[in-house]
Amino acid sequence: MTRLRADNPQGARQALAERFRAWSGSEFDLSRCPVRGVLDRLGDKWTTLIVIALSQRPHRFSEVCRAVPDISKRMLTQTLRDLERDGLIARRVFPTKPPTVEYRLTELGESLLEPLVTLIAWAEGSQTRIAAARSAFDAASAAA
Amino acid sequence: MTRLRADNPQGARQALAERFRAWSGSEFDLSRCPVRGVLDRLGDKWTTLIVIALSQRPHRFSEVCRAVPDISKRMLTQTLRDLERDGLIARRVFPTKPPTVEYRLTELGESLLEPLVTLIAWAEGSQTRIAAARSAFDAASAAA
DNA sequence: CAGAATCCAATAGGATACTG
DNA sequence: CAGTATCCTATTGGATTCTG
Numbered sequence A, B: 001m002t003r004l005r006a007d008n009p010q011g012a013r014q015a016l017a018e019r020f021r022a023w024s025g026s027e028f029d030l031s032r033c034p035v036r037g038v039l040d041r042l043g044d045k046w047t048t049l050i051v052i053a054l055s056q057r058p059h060r061f062s063e064v065c066r067a068v069p070d071i072s073k074r075m076l077t078q079t080l081r082d083l084e085r086d087g088l089i090a091r092r093v094f095p096t097k098p099p100t101v102e103y104r105l106t107e108l109g110e111s112l113l114e115p116l117v118t119l120i121a122w123a124e125g126s127q128t129r130i131a132a133a134r135s136a137f138d139a140a141s142a143a144a
Numbered sequence C: 001c002a003g004a005a006t007c008c009a010a011t012a013g014g015a016t017a018c019t020g
Numbered sequence D: 001c002a003g004t005a006t007c008c009t010a011t012t013g014g015a016t017t018c019t020g
Helices: A011-025 A034-043 A047-056 A061-065 A073-084 A109-144 B009-026 B032-042 B046-058 B061-067 B073-085 B109-143
Strands: A089-094 A100-105 B089-094 B100-105
Touching: A011 B009, A011 B109, A034 B032, A034 B046, A034 B109, A047 A061, A047 A073, A047 A089, A047 A100, A047 A109, A047 B032, A061 A073, A061 A100, A061 B046, A073 A089, A073 B109, A089 B009, A089 B100, A100 A109, A100 B061, A109 B073, A109 B109, B032 B046, B046 B061, B046 B100, B046 B109, B061 B073, B061 B100, B073 B089, B089 B109, B100 B109
Parallel strands: none
Antiparallel strands: A089 A100, B089 B100
16 A cells, blocks of 8 residues: 655645545445544644644643633533544643643644644635635625 | 745744744634634535545536535535635536536645645554544543 | 425534532 | 533534426
8 A cells, every 4th residue: 555645746636546446445434534533623613723722832721721712611621632532632630739730742743733734834825816716706606 | 924834844833833923913813814714624524525536537416426425415515615615626517408517626626635635644644543542541531 | 417495403612600 | 720510502414305
């Protein structure tokens, strides 16, 4: 099995082709697609912002809460737990009073930063064209 | 403003730092964060699978429907429209009878393949460790 | 074939109040 | 401080039916 490589523009399509054929084989099971799980997590409302915050340095619970605008404690707790469960962040409790809890990226979590930056770079570089496409599409829809 | 670069492992954190500071500036508005919109779209249930399917060649509506397992026509229509609105795919109608509609990636859509492959490569490379982390976490939770 | 329209169930997620 | 618990609403998305 060829290792996926993204350092070659032309290779992207073919890398995907191979992956796609593997996934599309008989008895395709979505739950066995590793990308699915990752993208589902990254796509949720808060994961990315939390990972970015923690990429700078470890944060305490309330620090993350302040760093990520508008997140509720409920969702923060839940997202942190999911990330911890996936091994992307580590939770450390200091037996102080009142309690101190620190969250930091694990090595695995750090390894996500690179693909994340790649995606962010694409998003930033494409946002103008996306916005233009939206305007054009909406204008065409309205005209119809 | 520094251009984001992901070709340097150590640079990822600093690239994020700069981006994060920019976003966290006064009057941070989530809707103005370009990554948010992109990740929201990529994170939804079907976008990635559709983009991957179309990366191989143009597809007709029903071809996509067969290529992407278990998607309903409703969600297929909706996701295709969203992608078209964002300028990632192009929709072309042939006035045959019955109608033929072809979807293909635009140049902008093709440019997404590379960051996508980067992410997929990470997901595939990390899935074992993620699964292990989950097992460990769940075992620890059950023990408590 | 390529959808649009409608209905309905499940989930996500915010607000608030409480706890060790 | 660092959560947990409860309630409640909005969005997601599947199933089904209808149409040009």
